[in-house]
Amino acid sequence: MTLGVLSTSKPKPANINEAVQKARDAFNRGVTKPIEWRRQQLKNLLRMYKENYNAMVDVLQKDLRRSKTEAILLEVDYLINDLANTLHNLDEWAKPTRPSKGIVNILDDVVIFNDxxxxxxxxxxxNYPLQLLLLPVSGAIAAGNAVIMKPSELAPATAKFIAETVPKYLDNDAIAVVEGGPEETTELLKNRxxxxxxxxxxxxxxxVYAAATKYLTPVTLELGGKSPVYIDNTVDMEVTxxxxxxxxxxxxxxxxIAPDYILCTKEVQNKFIEHAKKILKEWYGEDPQKSPDLCRIITSRHFSRLQSLLDASKDKVVIGGKTDAQDKYISPTIVANVSPDDxxxxxxxxxxxxxxxxxxxAYEAIKFINAREKPLVLYVFTLNANVRQSITDNTSSGGMCINDVMMQMGVDTLPFGGVGHSGMGAYHGKTTFDTFVHKKSCLWPLPTLFGC
Structure with a gap:
């Protein structure tokens, strides 16, 4: 994910302790547990998406200069489709389940409750300020929880939209938005x-993990890391x-989950660069800075960090490398013949x-990947079944995608999450719901001839 350095901005203050206590009171009163309440809140959230469709596109454009197509595909419609799926399956997901049982308990009731x-x-x-906040929020509501949500202050237009819009649609006793930066986040994490x-x-x-240990609070951490791409010479290079x-x-x-770096032979590298020159020109034109389809770096601080990486590799840049600090613009850039210690x-x-x-x-690629922290995603481009299986069996990553990138995110039955430094826990689809419930086991022995 992001490098994770907290901003020093000073957004609106919030009465954090009061908001948390109000949410806890609502949960303790049983407000959030009935399926009817959960369904109504999710319907209201879906209505919020549809009634504020254009406004959501607009705030993404303001924060990231994101094109309408990207905003709709990657955030707005993504949220709508996920929420529609949750509503469709809510009753099935929430009901208690009865696992198989042995002969000893054949007359007993064995139940798992979704608490x-x-x-x-x-x-x-x-970076995806609507989707990465509101998708888990919908899962938490579906599971019957009270929710405190904290949007990122680095996307101020989106944070303002969420803070102003969510209270108009959702139950203000059980669901609250807290705006702010590191000071407010720190204050939030002091609460139980x-x-x-x-x-x-x-x-x-x-x-966050350290703060959670005070009360042994369970966590999901969706982080990131350097997601590698392996390419061999069996693939269609233009499509790849x-x-x-x-x-x-x-x-x-x-x-x-963006591809962070490529591992391939020099022969494949040369073919990749040759195709990339044509494709990038076709997509973004002679001057990518004028393209309406290219976003901007979120802040000047992030731009400076990327500029320093470019400066350190300027002799190896084969495509792009142009920057404009005032516009927070960096052209699509490819750096070739990179050394592991660059x-x-x-x-x-x-x-x-x-x-x-x-x-x-491929053997060298496996060694390279395993010598580093476990990535969030590993991408493999090959038509060789043995190579594919070897990489799958001999590496560890949060997830994988074969002969494509990022498309695994569109499969709601695939849990999404990291491992090791790339995170812990997972969500998407039913896994989001399961993340926010405790599986409470219960044995209920039936009366026997000898009494209860």
Whole structure:
């Protein structure tokens, strides 16, 4: 995800303790538990999306200069479709389940109840400021929890929209929005929550995790890392190049599952660069800065970080490399013949810079990947079944996608989450609901001839 350095901005203050206590009181009164309440809140949230469709597109344009197509595809419609699926399955997901039982308990009732945790804190991220906050919020509500949500202050137009709009549609006793920066986040984390869901960088993720230990609060941490791409010479190089470039440069690389770097032979590297030159010109024109389809870097601080990476690799830039600090613009950039110890290989890039590290074969790629922190996603482009299986069996990552990038996010039956430094826990589809419930086991022995 993001590098996770908290902003020093000073947004609106909030009465945090009061908001948390109000939510807890609502949960303790049983407000959030009835299925009817949950369904009504989810319907209201869906109505909010539909009635504010254009406003949601507008705030994304203001914060990230995101095109309408990207805003609709990656956030607005994504939220609508996910919520419609949740509403459709709510009764089935929420009802108690009865697992199989042995002969000893054949006459007993064995039940697993889906108990809401209580008061849930959800901290969103700036790069997809609507989706990464509101999608887990809908799952927490569906599970019967009270919710405190904290939008990212680095996407101020979106944060303002959420703070002003959500209270008009959802139950203000049980669901609250807290605006602010690091000071407010720190204050929030002093409170006792029953579950914390955080999306962002590993550095802040560690702070959230440490705060959760005070009360042994369970957490989901959706972080990030350097997601590698392996390419061999069996694939259609034009199709492969298009897919990787789209995944890398959508939202100008500010995506936690964006391809971070490529591992391939020098022969494949040369073919990739040759196709990339044509494709990028076709997509963004002679001057990508004038393209309406290219977002901007979120802040000047993030721009400066990316500029320093470019400066350190300027002799290896083969495509792009142009920047404009005032516009927070960095052109789609490819850096070739990168060494493992180059600065650009130290941390997640989170920007429109794509390094290529030459290797000899899949075995060397596996060794390279395993020598580093476990990535959020591993992408493999090959038509060789043995290579595909070898990489799958001998690496660890949050998820994988074969011969495409990012498309796994569109499959709601696939849990999404990291492992190790790329995060813990998962969500999407039913997994989102399951994240926010405690599976309470219950044995209910039936009366026997010898009494109860």
């Amino acid at each position: 809401p945790y209580g008061v849930v804190l959800i901290i969103g991220a700036w 929550f029953d579950y914390i869901f955080y999306t962002g960088g590993t550095n802040v993720g560690k702070i 190049t298009k897919r990787i470039l789209w995944g890398k440069f959508v939202n100008v690389g500010q995506t936690c 600065k650009i290989m130290e941390d997640e890039i989170f920007g429109p810079i794509l390094p290529i590290v030459p290797i000899e074969n």
